[in-house]
Amino acid sequence: MNSICAVAGVVIRELYRRKDFYVLFFLMATIALTMGCGNLVNDEKKEGYLKEICLLLIWVSSLVIAISTAARQLPAERESRTLFPLLAKPVTRSEVIAGKFLGCWIACGAALVVFYFILGLVSASREHEWRVLEYAQALWLQWIFLAVVIAFGLWGSLVFATPAANATICLIVIAGVLVLQQHLKDFALAHPEPERSLLYVIHFALPRPEWFDMREALITHRGWPDGVEFAVVSVYGAAYAAFFLLAAWVGFRRKSLLA
């Protein structure tokens, strides 16, 4: 655990010393704050739309941060060759993977906390109540989904050699899952067998992003999962993250770094 935390610490330190992370971070925070504070539409009914846009921004920017951070970890270490002095120490490759994951996940969590805090603050000023529990639930589920994304990005970085290729492909795949996954079932129904079964298999094999997405509930204050559902979704996300991390470890454990 010591090595995992040490590697995670370096990931976090690198992030807060990188300028591009700040650009996205402050851009997002500023847009959210401006949209929330500025009386743009002067219509109470339309505040819901503003909140929805803010939440969409939070989703998009947190996904971009997660993917761009996770996808570059291992390829950048290989490119800059910092992986060599690291692996010359008594650290296993699984610890490196776990440390990278933990670092990215904590960094994304910190970014989410700031984003949700700003949104919560702005909403509270309008609605005159701060629904802390609702925001915490939404944040947690989104954070769990980001764990899946980060683990997927790390696994992808062992398949695709360059950070840019990996980040692009991860972004396309995640966007594809977000947009298409929920329509796949209807699409499957419109097809005859055996395509239908095949599409069903894909539908159930892909993670269900809508289970982690509490945007609608945050706006309408309805449709919150109960305790059991909440726990099940958390375990479901953790299982997916664990699966991708395991795949990353299998790919990395015997990989010759120079061949």
Added chain:
Amino acid sequence: MTPIVEIKDLRVEYRGRGLGQAPKVAVDGLTLNVNTGEVFGFLGPNGAGKTTTMNVLLGFVNPTGGEARLFGVNVREPIARQRIGYLPELTYYYKFLTAEELLRFYARIFRIPKAETERRIDELLKLVELESVRKRTIKTYSKGMQQRIGLAQALINNPDLLILDEPTSGLDPVGRMKVREIIQRLKNDGKTVFFSSHELGEVETVCDRVAILHQGKLKVEGRVGDLMQQYQSNLEQIFLRIIGYLPSPQT
């Protein structure tokens, strides 16, 4: 003496780059031992297989055949690296970290207690003369300074075996002398040093034994004094003869 480094019939092949291209043999049937307390020079021209052998010892490259052990443990086991320090040929460190952050990071991996870590950091930064720039990020360091922080990180765990890949490359004469002094000091402390170098004068001065590798094969191995007596010349001449650059006396 107990061998700290055991390499037995080691073979490493790299895949051919193009389709149908034959694999490149980087190391071929290498067998050698390095004993406790020795300073062992690993020599050879560029592309001889020195760095590949070191990469096998460090677990970066999986051997195609044979085996390598450190302290009697297969190099694939991370525990084999608990008591070693490694200095790569070029500086490969996190450039966004400061010198003391880098050393603290590696110390944490070795599970060195905090108080001991701080004491070691002070001691090592003093040794490599980087005390005054300890809070500067590594990206602002000159090449020589980066090489020195590399040496400090290699010593953070007070290793019993030090693997140095061309430790003096890119250093000025003062830096080279400093590295030689450090190696000498480690030798006096009973540490084992396994290092590759192209500086044959330096090797002659500090090494107990040497091995010369050429085209992946071990050509010569022995005590420096014995080899010089056997060949009736200095190490540089021996080296040039073995790699075929100079004719051997018989021819």
